[in-house]
Amino acid sequence: MEAQPVLNCSDLQQIALCQLLHRFHLSLACVAKQSMIPGSFFGDREAGLIDNTLYYRLDTPVHSVLHEAGHYICMSPERRQHLNTDAAGDYAEENGVCYLQILLAAQLPGIGQERMMQDMDSWGYSFRLGSAHAWFTHDAEDALAWLQRYRLVDKKSQLLFRCRGEL
Numbered sequence: 491m492e493a494q495p496v497l498n499c500s501d502l503q504q505i506a507l508c509q510l511l512h513r514f515h516l517s518l519a520c521v522a523k524q525s526m527i528p529g530s531f532f533g534d535r536e537a538g539l540i541d542n543t544l545y546y547r548l549d550t551p552v553h554s555v556l557h558e559a560g561h562y563i564c565m566s567p568e569r570r571q572h573l574n575t576d577a578a579g580d581y582a583e584e585n586g587v588c589y590l591q592i593l594l595a596a597q598l599p600g601i602g603q604e605r606m607m608q609d610m611d612s613w614g615y616s617f618r619l620g621s622a623h624a625w626f627t628h629d630a631e632d633a634l635a636w637l638q639r640y641r642l643v644d645k646k647s648q649l650l651f652r653c654r655g656e657l
Contacts, residue, residue, distance in 0.1 A: 496609040499555060500548035502600055507555065510597050513651045514563050517543045518555075529575045540574050552601060553609045556594045560587035563642060567655035585633035588615065590642065592626055593649055 499507070499520075508518050521527055528545045529538030537558040538545040544562070546555050561577035562570065564586050569578065579587070588610070595606035607622035617625035637643045640654045 496551045496553060496612050497601065497605065498548065499546055499550050499552060502552060502598060506598055507552075510594065511544065511559050514559065514653055515542055516559055516562055519543050519545050521545055521547050523547060523549070531575055531577070538575065539577060542570070542573075551609065551613065552595070552598070553591065553606060553613060556591040556606070557587060559594065560590040563590060563653045564637075564640070565654060567653075570653070570655075582632065582636050585630065586636040586640075586642070588622075589626065589630050589633035589637060592622070593643065593647070597649070 504518075504520070511518060519528075525547065526533075527536065527538045527547060527550070529540040529543075530536045530545070531538070535547055535549045535551070535554075537550050537554040539558050539562060542562070544555060544558055558577065561579060562573070564583050565573070565577060565579060591610075592603050592606050595601045596603050603626075604623070607626060610622040615622060617629070619625050619629050634643070634647060638645065641650060642652065642654060643649055
């Protein structure tokens with residue numbers, strides 16, 4: 491069975507994405523088709539981060555944009571100050587980023603959590619239980635606890651719309 495194609499940024503309302511990420515002090519910059527994406531760690535069509543600007547093309551997968559946004563939101567203020575391409579972070583933070591990108595997807599019309607998890611699986615994200623959905627629903631307590639510890643989500647797993655280190 492062939493994997494379902496992932497949603498690209500051209501498949502969603504750009505204004506909704508801009509409005510969502512602006513709440514976290516992130517600016518979006520769409521670069522021209524076929525251009526290199528500044529700040530992209532993986533290259534090709536993957537999103538990039540430099541300072542508080544998230545770069546993408548219309549063929550960039552939505553999951554890539556939300557994952558990089560998650561890195562920006564989850565990293566310490568000190569790392570955010572010097573951000574250029576490599577978001578770094580440890581294993582616990584990476585899990586928090588993956589959980590957060592699923593929560594962020596629920597804020598975008600036409601995306602939602604289920605579609606985000608399908609796209610993560612199609613792209614090749616790897617989870618112990620074999621799928622993003624199984625991880626999110628049965629094995630991500632540590633990721634949720636990490637997000638709660640840094641006050642990025644509340645006790646009901648609702649976004650608090652702030653970055654790590656903000657009051």
